[in-house]
Amino acid sequence: MELMEKIWEMARNDNRKIVLPEGNEERTLKAAEKIVANSLAKVILVENEESIKTKAQELGVNLSGIEIIDPDKSDKLEKYVNAFYELRKKKGMTLEKADKIVRDPLYFSTMMVKMEDAEGMVSGAIHTTGDLLRPGLQIIKTAPGTSVVSSVFIMMVPDCEYGEKGMLLFSDCAVNPNPSSEQLASIAITTAETAKWLCNLEPKVAMLSFSTMGSADHELVDKVRKGTELAKQMRPDLLIDGELQLDASIVQKVADQKAPNSEVAGKANILIFPDLQAGNIGYKLVQRFAKAEAVGPICQGFAKPINDLSRGCSVDDIVNVVAVTAVQAQNIQK
Structure with missing residues (x-):
C-alpha cells in the first residue's frame, strides 16, 4: 500500500475535526467536498457564510456534511477575543485590537484549534507561510521539549x-x-x-x-x-x-x-x-x-497540528495535507 493510501486509511479510521480558514477559495471548496466524500475528516470552512455558499454554487460544490462558520456571526467570537487578549496582553494587546484581529479567518481558525473546537488547521492556498506561522506561534506555540517549528x-x-x-x-x-x-x-x-x-x-x-x-x-x-x-x-x-x-x-x-x-x-x-x-x-x-510527489510542507514542532500549503497547490494537495493533519491530531492524543 502506498504511503498516502495508508494515511487516508488512518484518517478514515478516526475522523478528526479540521478547520480550513480559506473557506471561499476555489481549490479549498473542491477539496472540502472530496475530503467529506472520502470520510477523511470533519471539515469546517471559515469565512463569510454567504460568500462560501455563493462560490460553492458557482463551482457546483456540494456543501453537505461541511460546517460553515462566519467569524462575525459566531457565538464564540467573544470567548476567542478574550482568550487571545489574555495570551497577548503582555505584548501590548488591547481588547479592541484583539476583537479586530480574531475576526480574521486565519486567526479565528487558529483560536478554534487553541480552544479545542477544532483539532487541526490547514491554510496556505492564498496565504503565505508567514501568514500561517504568525498566529501559530502567537497562539498555538511550540510543543513541550521542542525549541523550533x-x-x-x-x-x-x-x-x-x-x-x-x-x-x-x-x-x-x-x-x-x-x-x-x-x-x-x-x-x-x-x-x-x-x-x-x-x-x-x-x-x-x-x-x-x-x-x-x-x-x-x-x-x-x-x-x-x-x-x-x-x-x-x-x-x-x-x-x-x-x-x-x-x-x-x-x-x-x-x-x-x-x-x-x-x-x-x-x-x-x-x-x-x-x-x-x-x-x-x-x-x-x-x-x-524526477517527477516526485511532494507531500507537504508538513509543519513540525507546534503544540497542535496546523499545516501550510503552497500557493500553487492542487485540490489533491489540499486533500492530502488535511489527511496528514488529521493523523497528526490522532498522534497528539496518544
Missing part, C-alpha cells in the same frame, strides 16, 4: 533506489531561513520522529553540507558539524550523522569511499538541509526533474 516534505520518487524505495523526508524546506546549530539539531530530531509515526520508517538522518566528514573547512560546515554533535547528544538512540554531501548520504558506493564508518551514509532516508535556500531549491528540483 520547522517543515518537512515527504518526497516519493518513482522508480528510485534511494531512501526507502524512493521515499525520503526533506527538512527544513519552508520555515527557517538560516537555522543555528541548535535549531538544526532540533529539526533533525523532530523530523526523525515524524518519519517514525507518520511514515513507519526507521530514521536514518543525514545532516547535509558541501563537505563530507571534514573534507572542507568553513564556518558553514562548522554549523552543520556542531548541529550533528548536538543532535547525537540529545538523542543517542537515533541514527544521525554528518556532515555529509548529498551523494555520500544516499549512494552507497560514494559513501563507502567518503564515509566508510558511517551507519547513515549511503542509506539516509531523511535529509536535513543546512538552510532554507538549499532546502527549498532541493525539494523543487527533485519534484520537477
Whole structure:
C-alpha cells in the first residue's frame, strides 16, 4: 500500500475535526467536498457564510456534511477575543485590537484549534507561510521539549533506489531561513520522529553540507558539524550523522569511499538541509526533474497540528495535507 493510501486509511479510521480558514477559495471548496466524500475528516470552512455558499454554487460544490462558520456571526467570537487578549496582553494587546484581529479567518481558525473546537488547521492556498506561522506561534506555540517549528516534505520518487524505495523526508524546506546549530539539531530530531509515526520508517538522518566528514573547512560546515554533535547528544538512540554531501548520504558506493564508518551514509532516508535556500531549491528540483510527489510542507514542532500549503497547490494537495493533519491530531492524543 502506498504511503498516502495508508494515511487516508488512518484518517478514515478516526475522523478528526479540521478547520480550513480559506473557506471561499476555489481549490479549498473542491477539496472540502472530496475530503467529506472520502470520510477523511470533519471539515469546517471559515469565512463569510454567504460568500462560501455563493462560490460553492458557482463551482457546483456540494456543501453537505461541511460546517460553515462566519467569524462575525459566531457565538464564540467573544470567548476567542478574550482568550487571545489574555495570551497577548503582555505584548501590548488591547481588547479592541484583539476583537479586530480574531475576526480574521486565519486567526479565528487558529483560536478554534487553541480552544479545542477544532483539532487541526490547514491554510496556505492564498496565504503565505508567514501568514500561517504568525498566529501559530502567537497562539498555538511550540510543543513541550521542542525549541523550533520547522517543515518537512515527504518526497516519493518513482522508480528510485534511494531512501526507502524512493521515499525520503526533506527538512527544513519552508520555515527557517538560516537555522543555528541548535535549531538544526532540533529539526533533525523532530523530523526523525515524524518519519517514525507518520511514515513507519526507521530514521536514518543525514545532516547535509558541501563537505563530507571534514573534507572542507568553513564556518558553514562548522554549523552543520556542531548541529550533528548536538543532535547525537540529545538523542543517542537515533541514527544521525554528518556532515555529509548529498551523494555520500544516499549512494552507497560514494559513501563507502567518503564515509566508510558511517551507519547513515549511503542509506539516509531523511535529509536535513543546512538552510532554507538549499532546502527549498532541493525539494523543487527533485519534484520537477524526477517527477516526485511532494507531500507537504508538513509543519513540525507546534503544540497542535496546523499545516501550510503552497500557493500553487492542487485540490489533491489540499486533500492530502488535511489527511496528514488529521493523523497528526490522532498522534497528539496518544
